[in-house]
Amino acid sequence: MAIEDSHVRRAAHLARLAISDDQASGFVDDLSRILEMVDQLQSIDTEGVMPLSHPLDATQRLRADEVTESNQRDTFQRCAPAVENGLYLVPRVVE
């Protein structure tokens, strides 16, 4: 499956990654070569094979619904770029 400029731009938009026109054409070339390699997968018959998402086929473990963590907001906000009164600051979203 070939990849086109529009695919790369859509992926960049979905991934919230700013790319210039020059970069976009570079990524089209790189991703085309990578996906060409990936396309070898299409030659295997996988009819009836269950997809494997966990190498030990484990399922998510459940635990009691109990509070185990204390509030560490101040500690965790120490590495934030901009905070005020315990809130993360971002550009205005709603006028």
Place this chain on the structure above:
Amino acid sequence: MYEKTLTQLAAALKSGEFSSRELTAHYLQRIEKADGKLNSFISVTAEQALKQAEIADNDRAAGKAGLLTGIPLALKDIFCTKDVKTSCGSKMLDNFIAPYNATVVEKLNAAGTISLGKTNMDEFAMGSSNENSYYGPVKNPWDLKAVPGGSSGGSAAAVAAGLVPAAMGTDTGGSIRQPAAFCGITGLKPTYGRVSRFGIIAYASSLDQAGPMARSAEDCAHLLGIIAGHDGRDSTSVARGVPDYVENLNAPLSGLKIGLPKEYFGDGLDPEVEKAVREAVKVYESLGATVRDVSLPHTHYAIPAYYVIAPAEASSNLSRYDGVRFGHRCENPSDLIDLYTRSRAEGFGEEVKRRILIGTHTLSEGFFDAYYTKAQQVRRLIRQDFLDAFEDVDVLMGPASPTPAFDLGAKKDPVSMYLQDIYTIAINLAGIPGISVPAGLAGGRPVGLQILGTHFAEAQLLNVAHQFQQATDWHLQRPAFAEEYA
């Protein structure tokens, strides 16, 4: 001191030959003198290390020392370390001071080991040469023109150069075993779920696993015993007892059944690497093992499957870097979307962007089934190849990498770099453990013998590797670089 293995250093500390403070100062001095040429560390935490060493010496004097109390180590800069910069080799996290410790770090601290600092790595563990680091490439101490391998390249180079007796790495597609092979050290990737991933910056969560990198299998056995085990904070860590990995090291190998996957000895394998690996297999025969050829028929689909699954998981894991809660933030964002897109464009390097884009594309509407579902189906076939092989043999052996370390700058095309991982990547997809041990030189650069076992066979792998290291001395050989700073 630096010429000793971790096991020998532990014995010397116990007998009082030197103190942890002396030992720590010795390694810090070596780092200061030599690392300008290697670039194996991103951060050196000298002051903290000396403080920890003093505590270790006091604990020892008070009779409270464990086996590894006072042993200096280094941590790949992917492990969160409280109050210490944890960059993951990225500009994105250049300003990130971790607010907590990874479970691995907690366990090493509790065992009384000392961290000398954080080692260099490919950005977000994406790479096979350590050339993708924001902090510049690492050089291989065997030949400063060569790469150390990746992504745990700083850990491997530092151990090989005698800047630290052992280091922690992580392995998502070969990132412990390939740099261990390139730098002539011993590196173990445990079974998926054996070691907690809590506090390890995530790349591909169904593949990532942490493990030790050291001079010998015996050293790795001591370290694995400390870091392995169930952790409630990682839902994929396995609730299963941790065996004594040291107790089994001297078990005889008579009757051991070794399989050689024919796909691991095919086209593209450097003849000198093949020769070294086959010589190593002969050593095993002399120790009483039997050898037979086996087949892992889906081997050639491992790289294609990996380059769907790993980028897909990465694109999701790396969505957290948004310039809001931590990490790099662009200047003067005009609106929220500008804040996200520019912070991420400025913070991530080329290879990381490439993988985010592949992952986002293959997971997107219209492509998901053809890529992601297909790759997961192939992943099951790849795992089944190994399970079938382990019905007939105890361990598999082959090269860790098709070539010895290549030159810096030699692989400009991403796909040619990806193909380097042909012998390591399937192991992560299958979730089985693997170890690389030094087995000779090719063109003056080290060769790694890779030994694979079934799920949770770490004790057996360490035993098999240790017996080889009792019969040979490849693991004790040092690059001339290490002696220059004696």
